[in-house]
Amino acid sequence: MKIDSGYKAFWETANKNYRDQLRPWGPLDVGIAISNVVNADHSERFAKPSERGWMSSLHPKIFPNRSTTVGALALTYKGLMNIKTPFDLALYTRLIWELQPRTILELGSLQGGSGLWFADHMSVLCEDLGEVHSFDWNSKCIHETARHPLLTFHQIDLNVANFDEELLMRLRHPWLVIDDAHVQIFSVFSHLNSFMESGDYYVIEDNPMNANKEIIDGLELIEKAGFLVDTYYTDAFGSNLTCAPNAWLRKS
Numbered sequence: 001m002k003i004d005s006g007y008k009a010f011w012e013t014a015n016k017n018y019r020d021q022l023r024p025w026g027p028l029d030v031g032i033a034i035s036n037v038v039n040a041d042h043s044e045r046f047a048k049p050s051e052r053g054w055m056s057s058l059h060p061k062i063f064p065n066r067s068t069t070v071g072a073l074a075l076t077y078k079g080l081m082n083i084k085t086p087f088d089l090a091l092y093t094r095l096i097w098e099l100q101p102r103t104i105l106e107l108g109s110l111q112g113g114s115g116l117w118f119a120d121h122m123s124v125l126c127e128d129l130g131e132v133h134s135f136d137w138n139s140k141c142i143h144e145t146a147r148h149p150l151l152t153f154h155q156i157d158l159n160v161a162n163f164d165e166e167l168l169m170r171l172r173h174p175w176l177v178i179d180d181a182h183v184q185i186f187s188v189f190s191h192l193n194s195f196m197e198s199g200d201y202y203v204i205e206d207n208p209m210n211a212n213k214e215i216i217d218g219l220e221l222i223e224k225a226g227f228l229v230d231t232y233y234t235d236a237f238g239s240n241l242t243c244a245p246n247a248w249l250r251k252s
């Protein structure tokens, strides 16, 4: 994984060339303040789900009212639906750069807008271009403009999770899996996990916001399977300020 070498480089260069500007409230003070906080390599970054609380700074009601123009605009990409909060879009941008995934698997395509967003971002952020595969049972809803050379849509019923196993075996790692379909989430996880490797990521959107018994038990299963919460993502903007609280998970 790439780490935050940019901040270290800034500190070293500023210290070498513009030391007088690093004083408190000096012109470059803000850069130093940020570099102290944004440390992707800190020792407590990865945590067990069971050892974290469920306090979330993001309440479901924060989502824009579906009937307002502002809400509709906020949740589109290139004119297609892309139902992600601005926080989560910023987090995915960062993770795609940091992880350099060779494969992105999205469960729940809706109109194809989010798959297109992932493919576009892979193409600008990844040095070695991989593939984006998006799965849904309503394939007729995929819009004709949701097209990208890296992006493939698949029709599948996640209740039976009849993935093409040959495809899963051939896809290169690291993987970024995003479950945004909300169907049988833990059995789908168990199935995909058997194809996953150390360093791969699994993000479960929306359902963990309920933090009910099913979610807590399911995350215990995920913890037993060797996944840890990447708190760099869950807490980047505030404690669990994401639609995937405690569910930005990295396989150890």
Ligand SMILES: C[S@@+](CC[C@H](N)C(=O)[O-])C[C@H]1O[C@@H](n2cnc3c(N)ncnc32)[C@H](O)[C@@H]1O
Residues within 6 Å of the ligand: 081, 082, 083, 084, 107, 108, 109, 110, 111, 113, 114, 135, 136, 137, 138, 156, 157, 158, 159, 180, 181, 182, 183
């Ligand atoms: C919340 S939407 C996905 C949103 C999209 N990822 C985005 O960010 O804009 C959930 C999707 O899951 C799909 N879905 C629901 N049940 C499913 C099932 N059993 N198998 C496959 N897809 C399913 C729905 O058709 C819907 O498109």
